[in-house]
Amino acid sequence: MQLLLAPMEGLMDPAMRGLLTALGGYDRAVSEFVRVSQGVLPAHVWHRYCPELLTGGTTAAGTPVYVQIMGPEPEVTADNAAYAVSLGAPGIDLNFGCPSKTVNRRCAGASLLKTPDLIADIIAATRRAVPAGIPVTAKVRLGYEDKEHFLDIARAVEDGGATSVAVHARTRAEGYRPPAHWHYVAEIRAALHIPVIANGEIWTPEDYAACRAASGGPDVMLGRGAIARPDLARRLRDHGTAWPWERIAACFLRYDDALAADDCTPTMRAGRLKQWLALVKQHAATDWPFTPALFEHLKGLTDITAVRAALSDPSGLSGVDTGVPTRG
Structure with a gap:
């Protein structure tokens, strides 16, 4: 079982990442997204979003923190990824799932789900730009308005050379409204050769069990559920009850x-x-x-x-x- 701590703008800040990883149970975390559009951002911007770069790329508990980048231009994204790695990022995660209207109007985040070929190009450029030993991962949704092309999106991630993919099991149009459609993750797992991590609507150990059964695998990314229940990762690991x-x-x-x-x-x-x-x-x-x-x-x-x-x-x-x- 791989448990990942999700990136969430305005919620999963460095202080929250530090706290939750100190409680234990997480294999890695992902920073809030850094949006790039032109040129390479200076070091102080990367350090603001991911101060863990100053401490070996991990939280104080030793949990690796991948830097998440969001942008529509393959070469700009790649150049920024290479710079983040030079600053100490242990991995790069690419955001293709943010549902924000402001972000989507700028052809970033979930809006890229409409162009799977561009997703593949962004990942491929990033893969070429960073050392072979540095993981390049991606986070996607099942589609923009509908789920018609969910497998095309997933295959684009693999074709681009990503190490793994986290799938928020809803479309951009569905936002964060329940339910999460975990059974689509099972189809993606069957179609790809890279690890697939399920994400969305995992609030309790019972939700995790249901997600595992529907998605066909044990690996999940915890987001809002990790904050609502700070003990959730430990309870999943230890099969324990709620903390007092x-x-x-x-x-x-x-x-x-x-x-x-x-x-x-x-x-x-x-x-x-x-x-x-x-x-x-x-x-x-x-x-x-x-x-x-x-x-x-x-x-x-x-x-x-x-x-x-x-x-x-x-x-x-x-x-x-x-x-x-x-x-x-």
Whole structure:
């Protein structure tokens, strides 16, 4: 079983990557995408998106972080990939799946799903530009508006020379709306000779089991589910049960500490913690039933000290039924 930590703009920042990989279970991670359109970006841009380049291309826990690049021009993408590798990237991942309207209007991300030949050209140029020992991987969706050409897209990735492909099992038009169509991943696995990783709608161990059965393989990339349940990778590895809230709260505080060390303002830190809790209460309230009430209490707060205190000890919130026995 290969467990990969997905790239997600605005969610899987370096601090979150560092936290989740420190909890264990992940074989590798992928940075947020770096968009390239002309010329080679300077080193400080790469270091901003992937500070792990300054520490051997891994998180503090030793998990490799591939740099994800998104762009429509084969040679520009290739030149930037070669430079990222020179800075220490252990692998390059190419983004052909971002559904953002802004990105797609600029002929990048998921819009490239409409031109499988160009996908192959971008991958091939990148493959030629980086050393043979450096993996070049890709992330795709099943199509842009529909799934008619999902195998053409997958074959283009392999024809271009990619080491492996992660398949978000929805089209661009479907965005992030459930369900994920994992059975298409099984067809892709049968058609290709490179490893195929399933992605999308894996929130729980039960989802993982269903995805494994439908997609025909054990390898998955965890995205929003990894944030909603910080213990998910460990539970998949260890066949364990949900962690107690005290351990999850400690994750929130460690993340905030990392944000503070990166000079985020207290207000920004409070916002990021509430953004994270919103994902937990929406998708993981079966494990921590009081999180919707906790979020309602926190959503109007901007004081980072108050936010941290409430996350640490939700049982102490006046008038909020957390389901956790009050201390004392």
